[in-house]
Amino acid sequence: MDLHDLLQENGSKLVLCVLDGLGGAATAEQPTELEAAESPNLDRLAVEGITGMVEPLGAGITVGSGPGHLALFGYDPQQFELGRGTLSAAGLGITLTPGDVAARGNLCTLDDDGLITDRRAGRPDAEEGERLTQKLREGVRLDGAEAEFHHVAEHRVLLVLRGEGLDPRLADTDPQETGVPPLEVRPLAEEAESTAELVTELVRQVREALAGERGNGLVLRGFDTSHELPDFTERYGVRAATVAAYPMYRGVASLVGMDVLGAPHSLDEQVTLLREHWDDYDYFFWHHKATDSAGHDGDREAKIAAVEAFDGVVPDLVELAPDVIVVSGDHASPAQFSGHSWHPVPTLLRGGSAGVDEVERFGERWCRGGALGLRPTTALMPLMLAAAGRLAKYGA
């Protein structure tokens, strides 16, 4: 059975709301952030629709944003792997061609012994970050490959290597701690040895170029090359657009061929953008970052507030009268763990033929008993299409 053979166009509108890192983990002491939030509008969607729990990559597996979003888009994250370099490049609108190697770089502060003393080089502002990046552009010259540097934000830069015979199979050089030197550039396959030598030389030149700066070192993560992902519109028969304030999420959306509508940070501006483009698309991916950021910061109250902030614009979304709304997350980010976790993510599907279940509140303990059950996240895309009446019957 090929989903593509079942597609039928009917003019319906679908919206996927991703509250990044939405899932939590209740403890004996406290409910999850979503359970604790006052979110009457999300609760109303739960009443009007069906609910459940989803797992992006199976039992016990904690995923990053890349695989989490691919799963939400209905792409098996085991089949389509994305490195941080690829995601960053896509987020900046930089096209990688086959053979290129991209990596996410973090400017850091090194002491006289070469040990990392600040993993974020004092979080340079946009101007300072761009100035340091410009120094890299001017100071690094490699034999056999061209090195491009792009400033992403704060201490984060994107490195793109273009040339012949490059291989992305290199280990991260970011030790992710202070008091130690950056890791050696280590090839993970024999074919990547010459690329490892090239990057070793690059890192050396970076230190020369940035000598005396607060950001005087560069650690690299997520070496990757270009990936061909099946086109979302071809795959699902919907014209798709993205509203996301953060580059990485615009990146993963553009990698599957979605249009990127803009990058406003305020939820109200995001709704305005949806409204302006409402007639131009069939499917909208709306990304809300604040839930995950608060989770990473270990700030339970901020995560609750981020849920409540999104709840506040749900009536504006409903007013646009989408046929089908899904609210879910790419993974869990319980504040008590200050990072991603493996816990299933509460999810609702409202509208079209979805029907209702008995769940009256949006939150883990209620959604567990909902009509969607516990499913792989990849099931949401066919469920959305089905609820919207966009899937024909299979077989006689």
Add this chain to the structure above:
Amino acid sequence: MDLHDLLQENGSKLVLCVLDGLGGAATAEQPTELEAAESPNLDRLAVEGITGMVEPLGAGITVGSGPGHLALFGYDPQQFELGRGTLSAAGLGITLTPGDVAARGNLCTLDDDGLITDRRAGRPDAEEGERLTQKLREGVRLDGAEAEFHHVAEHRVLLVLRGEGLDPRLADTDPQETGVPPLEVRPLAEEAESTAELVTELVRQVREALAGERGNGLVLRGFDTSHELPDFTERYGVRAATVAAYPMYRGVASLVGMDVLGAPHSLDEQVTLLREHWDDYDYFFWHHKATDSAGHDGDREAKIAAVEAFDGVVPDLVELAPDVIVVSGDHASPAQFSGHSWHPVPTLLRGGSAGVDEVERFGERWCRGGALGLRPTTALMPLMLAAAGRLAKYGA
């Protein structure tokens, strides 16, 4: 995504408690044995953790102990097949090498017409069983293969054939009923024809060797050869040990490379063994047989008592302060069926990052609503590792 790539060591301790045949099947007249049991300590673990139901090999499939345990260890039982012969050999500490053929033999009583009158030959005691086995050793001489006999327990013996050109693809000769003769030795593949002839001759010699004894016949089950199973420690990064009173369970554990700590029959001695070796291992597989034995015997009250007996030592386990405890079973053995069944098995996961759900009792009707949902048994191993903090994030 390879689970192995995500492993991280953190010194945590994991315990898998297998109450063999734990699952039951409620009827209109009565709850399951576990639901009926007074098990306050297991209930407390359910309160403190999350619960659900697991299936060893998918919907409707009743499994034996081998596949049931492989699933609990996270090995797909479809991928790794184990015959009874292999399990028995492993349980006795007998190493099979590639090319060997092993089978489980049951001594039986045959009448003058060659019909089975007692499938267990009066259940000989250890001494009598060993005496009969010695007669087999002395009385059987084959052309082209060496036949080893090992007494297992009561009427059960292990047959190991070693030689050139042997093939384990033979059907069981045990008709599993009385009043009929043992089945002919039947090859299941052309390549196994000469082995079938060899075993036919062996069975003939066995009858001569045991003539006049109460155990005067031998029926054979589970012909199999050696299997290479991936090493548990290599696979999951934990040093693993087993506490199991029955050879078959020690066998399946040793086949995946777990250490076997000993074989005491009393639960108190088993706890003592855990305590003595607590610092030496990261993962303990603790096997409790009595639930299944009672299920096989169709003895509902005994199965309830077997649950309650295990419940009695749960506080001792908790006192050892494992980071993560799983309580589950390899399959269901409802007493009303006097054997294994396909019903899902109630399961709890407590500790680490597992969190809590709203389930307050350990039993099928409560676990069904728990946070673990209904899952394949193979999901328990990644969930245990995840809860223990032993799995890194996948993807950027």
